[in-house]
Amino acid sequence: MTFEKILLRNVEIPNSEKIDVYLKRGGYQALRKALHEHTPDELVEMVKASGLRGRGGAGFPAGLKWSFMPKAADVTKYVCVNTDEGEPGTFKDRLLVERDPHSIIEGVAIAAYAVGAHRAFVYIRGEFFTGVKRWMKAIDDAYARGFLGANILGSGFDLDLSVHRGAGAYICGEETAMLESLEGKRGEPRLKPPYPAQVGLYARPTLVHNVETLACVPHIVLRGPEWFASIGTEDSTGPKIFCVSGDVNRPGNYELPLGTPLREIIYEHAGGIKEGRQLKAVIPGGASTPMLTAEHLDVPMAFETLHAIGTMLGTGGITVMDERVCIVSAALRLTRFFAHESCGKCTPCRVGTQRLVDTLQRIEDGRGQQGDIERLLSLCDGIAGHTFCPMGDAAVNPTLSSIKHFRHEYEVHIERHRCPMSS
Numbered sequence: 001m002t003f004e005k006i007l008l009r010n011v012e013i014p015n016s017e018k019i020d021v022y023l024k025r026g027g028y029q030a031l032r033k034a035l036h037e038h039t040p041d042e043l044v045e046m047v048k049a050s051g052l053r054g055r056g057g058a059g060f061p062a063g064l065k066w067s068f069m070p071k072a073a074d075v076t077k078y079v080c081v082n083t084d085e086g087e088p089g090t091f092k093d094r095l096l097v098e099r100d101p102h103s104i105i106e107g108v109a110i111a112a113y114a115v116g117a118h119r120a121f122v123y124i125r126g127e128f129f130t131g132v133k134r135w136m137k138a139i140d141d142a143y144a145r146g147f148l149g150a151n152i153l154g155s156g157f158d159l160d161l162s163v164h165r166g167a168g169a170y171i172c173g174e175e176t177a178m179l180e181s182l183e184g185k186r187g188e189p190r191l192k193p194p195y196p197a198q199v200g201l202y203a204r205p206t207l208v209h210n211v212e213t214l215a216c217v218p219h220i221v222l223r224g225p226e227w228f229a230s231i232g233t234e235d236s237t238g239p240k241i242f243c244v245s246g247d248v249n250r251p252g253n254y255e256l257p258l259g260t261p262l263r264e265i266i267y268e269h270a271g272g273i274k275e276g277r278q279l280k281a282v283i284p285g286g287a288s289t290p291m292l293t294a295e296h297l298d299v300p301m302a303f304e305t306l307h308a309i310g311t312m313l314g315t316g317g318i319t320v321m322d323e324r325v326c327i328v329s330a331a332l333r334l335t336r337f338f339a340h341e342s343c344g345k346c347t348p349c350r351v352g353t354q355r356l357v358d359t360l361q362r363i364e365d366g367r368g369q370q371g372d373i374e375r376l377l378s379l380c381d382g383i384a385g386h387t388f389c390p391m392g393d394a395a396v397n398p399t400l401s402s403i404k405h406f407r408h409e410y411e412v413h414i415e416r417h418r419c420p421m422s423s
Helices: 019-024 029-037 040-050 062-068 092-099 101-115 129-144 175-182 211-223 225-229 262-269 303-308 327-341 347-364 372-383 391-416
Strands: 078-083 119-124 160-165 206-210 239-246 252-257 279-283 317-322
Touching: 019 101, 019 129, 029 101, 029 211, 040 062, 040 101, 040 211, 040 225, 062 101, 062 206, 078 101, 078 175, 078 211, 092 101, 092 129, 092 211, 092 239, 101 129, 101 160, 101 206, 101 211, 119 129, 119 175, 129 160, 175 206, 206 211, 211 225, 239 262, 252 262, 262 279, 262 317, 279 327, 279 391, 327 347, 327 391, 347 372, 347 391, 372 391
Parallel strands: 078 119, 078 206, 119 160, 239 317
Antiparallel strands: 239 252, 279 317
């Protein structure tokens, strides 16, 4: 199946990050249309009607989030761009920033105009050195051409935008931890409510969006919300960039309509499993989402359909594991990541994740004991739903889902005192 690229339409064009190339391909026409043909309220309703949901993992309706921002003109409001892409198996935002940064800037400017913000901030993962440079160059060029700054395109609307680097903390992908870091504090989540739309950056109402979400906005303005809503499913509209990695022949980013079957993504677009091996497990939406098995290959990749089978679309980061993979080892590797990235704010996450790592390591090393599976489940029960932010729930997903689908492999590890996948 072929699909007209929308979000990735520019990334393979030479020098696609440059403003002249973006302008030749119709860039900033949506911003011009938004500023001169629509009121802020009309833009909010347009995004609502499109059905656009956040592409950063939570899937919250974008237009509804815009409507939560206060309308009073005398209230200082901000827009923040979350480019802290730290979810393992996810690499779409990095591609957009490095190869098509102006599409995001255009989305930022439209969103800021719609909610009445005159100051916007980019928060980017510190390791994305090329992305930082591309952001800075694109912003400078946008100022020079009148797409940022005072009186944008003669509309009377002003917007300033700047780039700020994080220090590589996974937790800062969570919007309130990102705001704390942006303020110069330790990156730890805030208690919600209040939500950022009421009390955000510097205690001001703040609209926080993921890169891919903002890149959708210019297309909605240019082509209309009905066009956007016609793509995908009723509850999951529009295109989605799926990041495919692991044991496939063609790993990479694939833009497809939401609702595309997992089987099609893996076997048609990503070229199937390496050397014709069998699929054993697949993580559908980034490391924090519960894994699936070959029995689930025909599930449509949409928010509602994945939720119905006990997992999540998340960021759309699909990690494929073939028949050679040890599931206990995979769960250990993922859990070790979450334990390392815990901000340490709450005990269930700080201590519980390390206890999970210790137990999984013991099982993988052949020192597993009877009762270890129940011990793992008990630890997960003590973490999930008991942490300050959703990271606790995310951290237990590799263990819970691997036991759910591959309990026998855990049992063999414990009974034989070795990994059955080893020679």
